[in-house]
Amino acid sequence: MCGIVGFTGEDTALPILLDGLRRLEYRGYDSAGVATAASGALHTCKNPGKIAALTAKTETQPLPGGTGIGHTRWATHGGPTEANAHPHFDGDCGIAVVHNGIIENYRELRAALLAEGVCFRSETDSEVLPHLFRKHYRGRLLDAVRAALDEVQGAYALAVICADEPGVLVGARQGSPLVVGIGDGAHYLASDVQPLLPHTRQVIYLGTGELCELTPDTCHLETLAGGVVPLRIETAGQDEAAADKAGYPHFMLKEIHQQPAVLERLLGAYTQDDRVVLPELGGIAEALPAIRRIQIVACGTAWHAGLIGKYLIETFARVPVEVDVASEFRYRNPVLDSDTLVIPVSQSGETADTLEAVRLAKAAGAMVLGVINVPGSSIAREADGLLYLQAGPEIGVASTKAYTAQIMVLALFALQVAALRGMMDAKAVAQHLVEMRGLPGKVQWAIDRAPAIEAIARLPRYAQARNAMFIGRGFNFPSALEGALKLKEISYIHVEGYAAGEMKHGPIALVTDGIPVVCIATQGPVYDKLASNIQEIRARNGHVLSIATEGDAEIAEVSDDVIHVPPCTDAFSPLVVASPLQLFAYYVALALGRDVDQPRNLAKSVTVE
Numbered sequence: 001m002c003g004i005v006g007f008t009g010e011d012t013a014l015p016i017l018l019d020g021l022r023r024l025e026y027r028g029y030d031s032a033g034v035a036t037a038a039s040g041a042l043h044t045c046k047n048p049g050k051i052a053a054l055t056a057k058t059e060t061q062p063l064p065g066g067t068g069i070g071h072t073r074w075a076t077h078g079g080p081t082e083a084n085a086h087p088h089f090d091g092d093c094g095i096a097v098v099h100n101g102i103i104e105n106y107r108e109l110r111a112a113l114l115a116e117g118v119c120f121r122s123e124t125d126s127e128v129l130p131h132l133f134r135k136h137y138r139g140r141l142l143d144a145v146r147a148a149l150d151e152v153q154g155a156y157a158l159a160v161i162c163a164d165e166p167g168v169l170v171g172a173r174q175g176s177p178l179v180v181g182i183g184d185g186a187h188y189l190a191s192d193v194q195p196l197l198p199h200t201r202q203v204i205y206l207g208t209g210e211l212c213e214l215t216p217d218t219c220h221l222e223t224l225a226g227g228v229v230p231l232r233i234e235t236a237g238q239d240e241a242a243a244d245k246a247g248y249p250h251f252m253l254k255e256i257h258q259q260p261a262v263l264e265r266l267l268g269a270y271t272q273d274d275r276v277v278l279p280e281l282g283g284i285a286e287a288l289p290a291i292r293r294i295q296i297v298a299c300g301t302a303w304h305a306g307l308i309g310k311y312l313i314e315t316f317a318r319v320p321v322e323v324d325v326a327s328e329f330r331y332r333n334p335v336l337d338s339d340t341l342v343i344p345v346s347q348s349g350e351t352a353d354t355l356e357a358v359r360l361a362k363a364a365g366a367m368v369l370g371v372i373n374v375p376g377s378s379i380a381r382e383a384d385g386l387l388y389l390q391a392g393p394e395i396g397v398a399s400t401k402a403y404t405a406q407i408m409v410l411a412l413f414a415l416q417v418a419a420l421r422g423m424m425d426a427k428a429v430a431q432h433l434v435e436m437r438g439l440p441g442k443v444q445w446a447i448d449r450a451p452a453i454e455a456i457a458r459l460p461r462y463a464q465a466r467n468a469m470f471i472g473r474g475f476n477f478p479s480a481l482e483g484a485l486k487l488k489e490i491s492y493i494h495v496e497g498y499a500a501g502e503m504k505h506g507p508i509a510l511v512t513d514g515i516p517v518v519c520i521a522t523q524g525p526v527y528d529k530l531a532s533n534i535q536e537i538r539a540r541n542g543h544v545l546s547i548a549t550e551g552d553a554e555i556a557e558v559s560d561d562v563i564h565v566p567p568c569t570d571a572f573s574p575l576v577v578a579s580p581l582q583l584f585a586y587y588v589a590l591a592l593g594r595d596v597d598q599p600r601n602l603a604k605s606v607t608v609e
């Protein structure tokens, strides 16, 4: 979603701001802008479209000054126009603001400001902020921001500069994340650590309800109530190189290829000889034998991983598991108590609905175990225990390596719960671990078949399809949902995923001449059932693309095309089929000339509901 950068120091701010915005591009955006303070005035440049266009525009109108703010906007209130792009200004253009999140009471605030004679230039909710800050300004920007935010309801992260205080950068956080970077004679501000990493690894994650006042040499933190906050300096751990494409044409392809290494890392981190060891469980470890049920909450791809987690935990540990889309969970008045373990699954750890689900769970007395990729993220901070995905920064908007990491971590957790509750003896756990240690190699095997997958994906019957279906059963029903989501979000083809057994209950009406149906038909207990579903599709002239176990001649005979995966235990097969499905989506999108890493309308981190 929207991204914020800010800088104050001796150097010219503009190149630092533009570089920071480029490092936030992965979050998804549709317009961008910058503003700097110099010689008692503010200077700005905004543009709908990409950072490259903004950069080109600033070449003809360079912005002076060593203090500035920048923003990538993902449109919510008002379309992606120059007027709606941030920064937004007060009437005299003396205060500039960039804002992430939503101001919930902006209508009332706007009406009150209009009644006072304020003129608005945009349709955004954000624009009320600079006008409010101006109203409260008495000579110190920090005080004006704090006083004005008392009137504001909603979730926000914001950065503010003022023509009258050219070396001052103010930030505030209520919900949406904001990180301060401590440099040498300089300070930085950003909505995640990526823009900071070329300059510093010394960071402060602003707490919710906190403000910062930065100058080149000073960093002052306080609460919205005015209380001073001590500086909690941490060292950011993420490798800057991780934000490079490393020679791949897209982050998505790079991240697909990283999956074997991520799985290997997780097995190294969370197993010891023939045991599962989950050191970050905290107090949850003692509670695990007694919990009565598990509730998984997540969105999108992470929800699909959660569905596979249910199958794994129920199969191995025999604990009932419910899986909810977080946006439904938080509004459906769920039954929760202290015997329930709630597991939010999230790459970013910032997804607004998942975060609210966590808060709801905690308020109801449930324990919360985060399955999270981004260290220091909001969910990571609020959970009682953690299982880090250790996948490194995921930049491609379409989640790939975080998904397989989520499945692997949930599989290891399922084994651990099974062992602690006496549902599986040490020998059985050890046997599963032997199989799991073979998974990185199997995933690599599947990825090595990328050229064959590309050749299939580029066939007109797939690349030029207007509609498509994915079907699977058992552990691979969620794989079908995920394969469909991956394809639809980056190719814009209309695709749906179904439990294969549901086809006769409606969806088979969609099967007509030439519709592609991707059938996940790996060897396992439901293989024969899936094979029958394939026959039913063939009988109605659908095109069958099967994801099948290598050497399976029977499926090859009834399929138009086959993508092979290596033999694998049914419970772990979602890990082995994931990369072929990701590669298929990637190559179809490529054939269609889509923006694979930044698909339209999508954002990497969905910090508003």
Ligand code: F6R
Pocket: 299, 300, 301, 302, 303, 345, 346, 347, 348, 349, 350, 351, 354, 397, 398, 399, 400, 485, 486, 489, 604, 605, 606
């Ligand atoms: C799809 C995708 C999204 C995310 C979802 C949750 O490829 O990436 O569906 O999975 O927005 O995001 P996180 O995992 O950050 O909570």
